[in-house]
Amino acid sequence: ARRGYPEAVYCPGKSPDQAAVIAAAVRERPDVTTLFTRATAAHAAAVLGELPEAHHDTTAGLLAWPPTPPLPTGGPVLVVAAGTSDLPVAREALLTARYLGRAADLIVDVGVAGLQRILGQLPALRAAHAVVVAAGMDGALPSVVAGLVSAPVVAVPTSVGYGAAFGGLAPLLAMLNSCAPGVAVVNIDNGYGAGHLAAQITAVRS
Amino acid sequence: ARRGYPEAVYCPGKSPDQAAVIAAAVRERPDVTTLFTRATAAHAAAVLGELPEAHHDTTAGLLAWPPTPPLPTGGPVLVVAAGTSDLPVAREALLTARYLGRAADLIVDVGVAGLQRILGQLPALRAAHAVVVAAGMDGALPSVVAGLVSAPVVAVPTSVGYGAAFGGLAPLLAMLNSCAPGVAVVNIDNGYGAGHLAAQITAVRS
Amino acid sequence: ARRGYPEAVYCPGKSPDQAAVIAAAVRERPDVTTLFTRATAAHAAAVLGELPEAHHDTTAGLLAWPPTPPLPTGGPVLVVAAGTSDLPVAREALLTARYLGRAADLIVDVGVAGLQRILGQLPALRAAHAVVVAAGMDGALPSVVAGLVSAPVVAVPTSVGYGAAFGGLAPLLAMLNSCAPGVAVVNIDNGYGAGHLAAQITAVRS
Amino acid sequence: ARRGYPEAVYCPGKSPDQAAVIAAAVRERPDVTTLFTRATAAHAAAVLGELPEAHHDTTAGLLAWPPTPPLPTGGPVLVVAAGTSDLPVAREALLTARYLGRAADLIVDVGVAGLQRILGQLPALRAAHAVVVAAGMDGALPSVVAGLVSAPVVAVPTSVGYGAAFGGLAPLLAMLNSCAPGVAVVNIDNGYGAGHLAAQITAVRS
Amino acid sequence: ARRGYPEAVYCPGKSPDQAAVIAAAVRERPDVTTLFTRATAAHAAAVLGELPEAHHDTTAGLLAWPPTPPLPTGGPVLVVAAGTSDLPVAREALLTARYLGRAADLIVDVGVAGLQRILGQLPALRAAHAVVVAAGMDGALPSVVAGLVSAPVVAVPTSVGYGAAFGGLAPLLAMLNSCAPGVAVVNIDNGYGAGHLAAQITAVRS
Amino acid sequence: ARRGYPEAVYCPGKSPDQAAVIAAAVRERPDVTTLFTRATAAHAAAVLGELPEAHHDTTAGLLAWPPTPPLPTGGPVLVVAAGTSDLPVAREALLTARYLGRAADLIVDVGVAGLQRILGQLPALRAAHAVVVAAGMDGALPSVVAGLVSAPVVAVPTSVGYGAAFGGLAPLLAMLNSCAPGVAVVNIDNGYGAGHLAAQITAVRS
Amino acid sequence: ARRGYPEAVYCPGKSPDQAAVIAAAVRERPDVTTLFTRATAAHAAAVLGELPEAHHDTTAGLLAWPPTPPLPTGGPVLVVAAGTSDLPVAREALLTARYLGRAADLIVDVGVAGLQRILGQLPALRAAHAVVVAAGMDGALPSVVAGLVSAPVVAVPTSVGYGAAFGGLAPLLAMLNSCAPGVAVVNIDNGYGAGHLAAQITAVRS
Amino acid sequence: ARRGYPEAVYCPGKSPDQAAVIAAAVRERPDVTTLFTRATAAHAAAVLGELPEAHHDTTAGLLAWPPTPPLPTGGPVLVVAAGTSDLPVAREALLTARYLGRAADLIVDVGVAGLQRILGQLPALRAAHAVVVAAGMDGALPSVVAGLVSAPVVAVPTSVGYGAAFGGLAPLLAMLNSCAPGVAVVNIDNGYGAGHLAAQITAVRS
Numbered sequence A, B, C, D, E, F, G, H: 001a002r003r004g005y006p007e008a009v010y011c012p013g014k015s016p017d018q019a020a021v022i023a024a025a026v027r028e029r030p031d032v033t034t035l036f037t038r039a040t041a042a043h044a045a046a047v048l049g050e051l052p053e054a055h056h057d058t059t060a061g062l063l064a065w066p067p068t069p070p071l072p073t074g075g076p077v078l079v080v081a082a083g084t085s086d087l088p089v090a091r092e093a094l095l096t097a098r099y100l101g102r103a104a105d106l107i108v109d110v111g112v113a114g115l116q117r118i119l120g121q122l123p124a125l126r127a128a129h130a131v132v133v134a135a136g137m138d139g140a141l142p143s144v145v146a147g148l149v150s151a152p153v154v155a156v157p158t159s160v161g162y163g164a165a166f167g168g169l170a171p172l173l174a175m176l177n178s179c180a181p182g183v184a185v186v187n188i189d190n191g192y193g194a195g196h197l198a199a200q201i202t203a204v205r206s
């Protein structure tokens, strides 16, 4: 755990057996929140074998232990997903923020092709102290959201799409070139990083 | 002139002298509308030396002869520019559409960072039979516009911006990946092509 | 359904079960045409379990419900495929145009390596009010077609090819740089978008 | 001014005359802080002709009016530059943060090739509520800084370098892939955006 | 001179003085044909100061000495340019082929947007033993020509165009992916290499 | 069959069933040489079911019918492969040249890391009227070969390698920038195109 | 074996059978050290069938025969891996250096996000005559190490990471742009090349 | 000066005045060798105003003070340039190695298009303890040299060339993919880094 933040175990490149070994060690440290990210079904089974009570979110591919997030402190975080295909990334951000100790909510399917959907969420958007926006394809949603709120927007491009989306390059470039200031960009599909950054932005300041 | 459309002379790579020679030939064909595009001041002076009455738009770098566009036929075209920096490209599209015989209007500075600006133009947007949208940086405006209108949107990415805009690559990719259907993309900074396509889309059908 | 257009369900990233749930909901709305695009055999089986009478085109990976397209209105659309490998994309465009209410036909295997083939189709090409051209590799066919017709050409690059085709990048760039005006480009393999755009271009104008 | 933030006028693509016109209008609005960014000597002369008391930072190419920043509120911002070549970008961030109302300081020449330099600044780094890090070439500094502090790090890649730096692409990719969480990336050379984001992160929360 | 072929001096990166020194040395070797390629006006003046009778083609930026090409041997070469902007590259190819000892002709402005132009040249195309095709933008012409002739086609992409032409990348990729076999690709703008290759292909075989 | 050349059937994207249908049609045309390229084991079985006597080269993934190549005419072709990993591409070139009617030989494992190997083949290299060179990774071999022979070199980059080979981009760029003139480049892994071009270059001239 | 160095057999692209044939030949040459690199389990089984006593490192995918490395000569090599995911590449470098005759050690999990880890290894770092550094993602570690030691640093980028890591491009560019001199870069994931180079750098000089 | 190595002042991005200030400070430290790299004529004049006796190499754009390099220690370095256009980079490497205390020599114009030139230098190549190879275009020379010598090869790609050389990307990729082991790559045009690395490789080992 870096400086009071939870420990995160990135599962890709680790075998289920290796994940189980880590999970067994985690069991010995009940005071440290630990997240297993990008876990496949096989990783999850291995972790749950050691930590049967861990929380498992299959959409995000995330396991958390202890299963209950800490009581929220700091400012509220809102996670916004352009489409349902962005949900795995958005939920990874949502849960990361929660297990880092923030009150966090999720709004889905508010892409810019139907503006009334995002405009209908103005009160929720403006109540948040940081807004995470997950979007693929044209990556247009963070620019629109950043124009509607004063809080920082954490933009996470997703690899949703095909062809000239080039695995998330298109929304990544769009977000880096947002015509509205106040957009913080993280790596493609990096819901963990987005949620972590949002939790840091909204932390109680020492 | 291709099949009833005006002739267009692309000035880059031609010397002012070469432009003057072409302009002199144009003078002999009063029945054919001719556009000189991407003309520098030197090109313009050379063309005006031969065709003193030609119409010259310095923002677009475009000269037209004869100076008066044909009487409009077909459906109306609306050109929309995200920012004032997109104006040269937008005006090139506007004038091309007009000299191809369309009624065409221009709206500027309606980027998505301030949604009320584009939403305030809904009646004009919905009256058009084709909408040209010029935008650089995040290239988000065409997706928003295509979600607001039923007519085809011609999206022209501009090289406005710096860094990861990569000379217009960022908005180009965004537009190709528009989350709203109905977006026709042309080359970066290709206002001429955008106006031409819009005029073809809105032509009286034979 | 956006503003009178059919609803489209993009299957990749959805499980067959999720597709079945959507199909069940669709069954309750007999008045709205719905397309399931990029459906695998498993998606198709799931959809047909709920909507046994849906039309299923295995080449395009498309299912439509209700199965019969609306009576055609507006202008005719022609879809042209450079080679037989472009057929899945071309048929996706063809069916989309038809289910959006256009009369639409398909011509295959008219690549520019044998010009007599495309030249032999001149009457059909010139009768269309919009021509969709699907091509991979060198992406040369839209330039040739746009030089032969006055109607707009919707160019859809395909990922057919290998090596320096770079997954469709080569024909995409070629189409964006067409030496003939009047070419509207959509995303690589985006037959749905091409057919949708062609249907908008040829719609009865309000 | 967006929602209480200063107005920023981006000078590239505007003529000195156009800058002067804007400056004259600014003179009429003494209550709105206005920044002119990326101003050349000619832009600066034009602006100063209208606003002789404006503050002019020649390294950043930035003019501000009124010349005195507002009294600081919110949390402190620290701007860190890897080398002296990153100074124009770093100062743009510094001044933007100050004119948005933050206490902001600058530390220069603390690149990772001599770790003792950045390690010698630990107290200053840990006192900040947001750290802006400007670096070109390998873009390694934000990863190191993010490992040393709990506050969010705003990473701004610079176009300093040559060859395989590819105009800032190398540090941009490095920053997006930071091995430490808590790194918010903005566009290459976008000191304005970095300072703005840092000011939003450290704002007094409503 | 490599194995019986002329010597070529590539002028970029050489000062006019350095070019003059080489020209003076060339004067001492009357038996070796020498080409100075990509010569600016200053390079040309320096070379002509030493070799006043050298042949100078200002469009190609090429000087040749001795001024008269050798008597043609081998098979005939035809150089074809899509547009007049491709002329510098096309003439570099033409002259290189001639000074390497081939009968060579040039046809200009036969781009695929007006097929009747290239179709009108069928007898000339089919008489050649190698056809060099210079084209920028969509790079479509070599595919069309290779479909019309049995002889090898040497395709040289040019940097003509803007935006998504990416300095000749678009036609380069198109040519590498030609849907017709028989296309030999050389570097962007490499008229010298194209003419050299065509001369080798058509050489009298030992 | 294009203008006297064999017919080639590109198998990827075709099902074994589709290949069998084509093979059955081929059986009816004993006078036309037909090549099935990039055939998997399943494609091959399907083709051999219809054409049991077809020649099948498993390394190249190529089937030919009738099985015996025509009697050689024109000049000899030499195919050279840098390493054994380049063999599939090299054999595709070799067989294509043979079935187009050329005498063709193959030399393998003569990469530039051991110059004595390629230098030991000088007589064979200089006897050929066209040399096909297949190489991946650094793509250095065509430059070396082109410096040793006067005949044209057809360079075919292969996707052999990993990392910064980027699927053959590295040798493709190296070959396009050969420091020796006389190098004709074809697409990555395009052994068929290389062999076809070499056969055209060495054809009996009409 | 090149000039006294071991022979290396690169397994990808070879079938297990082909690997077995090579292994059988190796058995006849007991005096030549041979490495099989990037061996899958199937390759390994085939090699061990012929050379049962060969050393097999499953993490690196490397087999060596004879199994015992030569007695070390020259200067010591240190291999450093940023994270455990870099271990396959790091071990490939380690073993290559050892089988080329160097004393070589390995330190893992010393990424720059926790500087105390690498700073805690200063004595080991400074004792080495060459340091191999394997890192993915931001590729920041070689710059930090090169600033701490006077010996050459061999930097090997790994394909660890996702999204904008682009298969190792991000750390590759970072390493090429190291702000500290003394960094020698090899291909992505090229542990073999890194170990080989380090062994050459530290060889006893003739 | 890093750990006993000379200080290097990178002039681009510094004004001549700033260079003069640094030079004045250098004058006070006669014991530290200082290099000014990439100096324009204006930079050089400013430096020579303060350090009139400094050594100035106009080809490399390098100034050194004190003017005489230290007496050579360690092993000999050989710098090899493929063509005369690579000379500025090659001389920067040569002088850097010399001022870091190595005996260093330079061989020019030994590109692989004429193998006898590099083969004629075998004794010199094999006498060196490190060989720096500067090459642009196809970047083939380092592979050939690494196959001829046992010492490490430091490969520096140059931006010489045009079109698909993409500013040195082509030789950079070729060098990273060298088919011969023992190649250490540095940034495009980085003669300073290449000479520095070669000097470290050949240093007297502590």
Ligand SMILES: Nc1ncnc2c1ncn2[C@@H]1O[C@H](COP(=O)(O)O)[C@@H](O)[C@H]1O
Residues within 6 Å of the ligand: A007, A008, A009, A010, A011, A037, A038, A190, A191, A192, A193, D179, D180, D181, G083, G084, G085
């Ligand atoms: N989904 C994720 N995306 C990006 N980084 C992650 C993710 N999960 C964990 N990490 C980072 O990776 C580190 C753990 O890596 P490892 O030690 O290989 O498990 C953590 O400290 C996090 O900073």
Ligand SMILES: Nc1ncnc2c1ncn2[C@@H]1O[C@H](COP(=O)(O)O)[C@@H](O)[C@H]1O
Residues within 6 Å of the ligand: A179, A180, A181, B083, B084, B085, D007, D008, D009, D010, D011, D037, D038, D190, D191, D192, D193
């Ligand atoms: N240096 C800068 N870099 C990036 N964006 C900027 C910069 N300066 C101003 N902007 C943005 O550009 C907008 C003004 O653009 P304009 O109306 O063209 O002057 C402002 O609202 C800012 O969001």
Ligand SMILES: Nc1ncnc2c1ncn2[C@@H]1O[C@H](COP(=O)(O)O)[C@@H](O)[C@H]1O
Residues within 6 Å of the ligand: E007, E008, E009, E010, E011, E037, E038, E190, E191, E192, E193, F179, F180, F181, H083, H084, H085
């Ligand atoms: N325009 C050109 N484009 C490409 N290569 C050229 C050109 N002109 C000359 N060359 C090649 O460059 C070599 C001469 O280079 P240099 O010795 O630097 O003048 C010749 O042998 C040619 O192979």
Ligand SMILES: Nc1ncnc2c1ncn2[C@@H]1O[C@H](COP(=O)(O)O)[C@@H](O)[C@H]1O
Residues within 6 Å of the ligand: D083, D084, D085, G179, G180, G181, H007, H008, H009, H010, H011, H037, H038, H190, H191, H192, H193
């Ligand atoms: N020509 C060069 N190419 C690359 N790096 C250089 C060059 N010259 C100097 N450097 C590096 O840049 C640092 C000096 O940068 P600066 O302090 O901005 O002058 C030195 O320590 C060198 O590591």
Ligand SMILES: [Mg+2]
Residues within 6 Å of the ligand: A145, A146, A147, A148, A149, A150, A151, A180, A181, A182
């Ligand atoms: Mg905002």
Ligand SMILES: [Mg+2]
Residues within 6 Å of the ligand: B145, B146, B147, B148, B149, B150, B151, B180, B181, B182
């Ligand atoms: Mg719409």
Ligand SMILES: [Mg+2]
Residues within 6 Å of the ligand: C145, C146, C147, C148, C149, C150, C151, C180, C181, C182
């Ligand atoms: Mg047309």
Ligand SMILES: [Mg+2]
Residues within 6 Å of the ligand: D145, D146, D147, D148, D149, D150, D151, D180, D181, D182
């Ligand atoms: Mg941190």
Ligand SMILES: [Mg+2]
Residues within 6 Å of the ligand: E145, E146, E147, E148, E149, E150, E151, E180, E181, E182
């Ligand atoms: Mg042909």
Ligand SMILES: [Mg+2]
Residues within 6 Å of the ligand: F145, F146, F147, F148, F149, F150, F151, F180, F181, F182
């Ligand atoms: Mg040759």
Ligand SMILES: [Mg+2]
Residues within 6 Å of the ligand: G145, G146, G147, G148, G149, G150, G151, G180, G181, G182
């Ligand atoms: Mg060091």
Ligand SMILES: [Mg+2]
Residues within 6 Å of the ligand: H145, H146, H147, H148, H149, H150, H151, H180, H181, H182
């Ligand atoms: Mg060697």
